[in-house]
Amino acid sequence: MNKFSIEDLRQRLQEKDYKMTEQRREILQIFLDHSSEHHLSAEDVHGILRKQKSEIGLATVYRSLELLSNLGILLKMEFGDGCSRYELNDNDPFSHRHHHLICLKCHKVIEFHEDKLDELEAEIADKSGFEIVNHEVKFFGYCKECREEMQD
Amino acid sequence: MNKFSIEDLRQRLQEKDYKMTEQRREILQIFLDHSSEHHLSAEDVHGILRKQKSEIGLATVYRSLELLSNLGILLKMEFGDGCSRYELNDNDPFSHRHHHLICLKCHKVIEFHEDKLDELEAEIADKSGFEIVNHEVKFFGYCKECREEMQD
DNA sequence: TTTTCTGCAAACGATTTGCATACAC
DNA sequence: GTGTATGCAAATCGTTTGCAGAAAA
Numbered sequence: 580m581n582k583f584s585i586e587d588l589r590q591r592l593q594e595k596d597y598k599m600t601e602q603r604r605e606i607l608q609i610f611l612d613h614s615s616e617h618h619l620s621a622e623d624v625h626g627i628l629r630k631q632k633s634e635i636g637l638a639t640v641y642r643s644l645e646l647l648s649n650l651g652i653l654l655k656m657e658f659g660d661g662c663s664r665y666e667l668n669d670n671d672p673f674s675h676r677h678h679h680l681i682c683l684k685c686h687k688v689i690e691f692h693e694d695k696l697d698e699l700e701a702e703i704a705d706k707s708g709f710e711i712v713n714h715e716v717k718f719f720g721y722c723k724e725c726r727e728e729m730q731d
Numbered sequence: 732m733n734k735f736s737i738e739d740l741r742q743r744l745q746e747k748d749y750k751m752t753e754q755r756r757e758i759l760q761i762f763l764d765h766s767s768e769h770h771l772s773a774e775d776v777h778g779i780l781r782k783q784k785s786e787i788g789l790a791t792v793y794r795s796l797e798l799l800s801n802l803g804i805l806l807k808m809e810f811g812d813g814c815s816r817y818e819l820n821d822n823d824p825f826s827h828r829h830h831h832l833i834c835l836k837c838h839k840v841i842e843f844h845e846d847k848l849d850e851l852e853a854e855i856a857d858k859s860g861f862e863i864v865n866h867e868v869k870f871f872g873y874c875k876e877c878r879e880e881m882q883d
Numbered sequence: 884t885t886t887t888c889t890g891c892a893a894a895c896g897a898t899t900t901g902c903a904t905a906c907a908c
Numbered sequence: 909g910t911g912t913a914t915g916c917a918a919a920t921c922g923t924t925t926g927c928a929g930a931a932a933a
Contacts, residue, residue, distance in 0.1 A: 598907050598912060621898080636915045641898060657809045661923090662897060678851075680861045691855055699830075699847045700870070707843060708875030709832045715869045718852070723860030750887060750932050773923080788890045793923060813898085814922060 583611070583652055583667060591650045602635050606643045610653065610667045618656070618664040618688055656715060658688055678716040684725040691718075734766075735759070735804055735819060743802045754787050758795045759804065762819045770808070770816040770840055808867060810840060830868040836877040843870075 588607050589599050609627050613619065619627075625640045644665055647653040653665045658681060676694040681687075700711050721729070740759050741751050761779050765771065771779075777792045796817055799805040805817045810833060828846040833839075852863050873881070 596912090600907070600913065602914075634915090638899075638916075639914055642913080655811070657811065659807075659809065678855075680855065680859065680863075682861075683864070689859065689861065691859060691861075693851075693854065693858075695851045695854075699845075702845065702847075703830075703832065703843055703870060706845075707832065707841065708878070709834075709841065709843075709870070709872055710878055711832075711870045711872040712835070713871045715871070717867045718855060718861070718863045719865045719867070720861055720863040726860070726862055748887090752888065752932070754889075786890090790891075790924075791889055794888085 582614075582669060583607070588647075588650075588652065591652065595650070597646065602639050603643050603646070605631075605633055605635065606640065607647060607652065610665070614667060617666045617690070618658065619666070620662045620664050622662065624665075654713075658717070660686070676714075678718060680718045680720065680722070682722040682725055683719055684721055684729075687722055689722060734821065735763070740799075740802075740804065743804065747802070749798065754791050755795050755798070757783075757785055757787065758792065759799060762805065762817070766819055769818045769842070770810070771818070772814045772816050774814065776817075806865075810869070812838070828866075830870060832870045832872065832874070834874040834877055835871055836873055836881075839874055841874060 585604055585607065588603065592599050592603070605628065606624060609624055610619070613627070621637065621640050621644055624644065625635070625637050628635050628640070644653060644655070644663075648655045648665065651668055654668045655663050655665055656679075657663060658679070676696075677690045677692045678694070680689040680691055682689070696714060696716070700714070703709055704711060737756055737759065740755065744751050744755070757780065758776060761776055762771070765779070773789065773792050773796055776796065777787070777789050780787050780792070796805060796807070796815075800807045800817065803820055806820045807815050807817055808831075809815060810831070828848075829842045829844045830846070832841040832843055834841070848866060848868070852866070855861055856863060
């Protein structure tokens with residue numbers, strides 16, 4: 580599967596006896612529409628909804644993001660800016676498993692689409708008996724632009 | 732250098748015109764004394780202080796943890812449990828740069844002392860021009876004990 | 884003496900929850 | 909019709925801040 584569809588949502592909800600609601604559909608749709616602009620927070624999602632004249636309450640946004648994460652449709656992550664952020668859990672191994680480069684100066688988050696952790700994961704499983712289902716890798720440093728700026 | 736001492740703290744504070752206070756000394760001492768039991772939150776530190784009959788306020792704990800992180804003595808991290816956690820930034824390359832394995836069932840945090848990211852870091856620097864100064868790697872999955880339990 | 888630091892309490896911001904109503908199945 | 913989901917407002921929890929007094933340099 581390359582990308583989630585609203586049909587996938589309907590199916591996953593049904594499997595666990597959750598109900599398909601307009602609110603859950605709209606919130607997933609935001610992630611499908613904004614796949615380029617990743618890392619949306621609950622407030623971001625709520626803001627986009629209001630721009631679309633959707634009257635979905637913030638509490639419902641939080642509850643839906645939590646649910647979509649538990650269903651494996653979204654991934655929840657923290658970048659140290661005080662709120663949780665979410666992105667589509669794209670199952671495509673080519674776009675899946677990217678890393679995040681976080682600039683300590685301008686706080687930009689850059690994606691690096693290359694994983695290279697299979698060997699390390701195999702070693703961890705081997706040495707510790709820990710079964711890995713997911714990982715989250717953040718690199719902190721200075722982006723190209725800020726480095727150039729700092730040289731001036 | 733293998734481990735920080737109170738003298739190191741005094742020196743780093745002096746370099747930046749901060750003052751050496753009893754509170755800062757006591758808080759660093761907690762990390763030196765509890766180096767085995769890593770990942771202390773502000774509340775954890777405050778709790779340990781109260782057990783020791785130290786009357787240091789919670790706000791001071793937060794301010795000191797922030798300061799010690801900025802001085803490079805502590806590392807601040809998030810495990811998704813809603814609060815920031817800190818550990819000694821051990822400069823020894825043998826104990827430094829470990830990864831965290833977070834069990835999705837019992838929420839235990841296990842350390843894996845092996846890094847293996849130099850190659851990936853070099854590739855990132857090469858391809859994106861990003862200068863890396865630190866990284867944080869979390870693996871989510873199931874620990875040995877929980878896996879055995881789940882088989883029963 | 885001068886400046887920074889502390890402790891307290893109040894403020895804050897993100898997230899959660901209780902409850903009555905609305906909606907999906 | 910039954911049970912879950914929503915919206916609202918209030919509650920919660922971790923963290924930050926303003927301020928007056930205390931302590932370091």
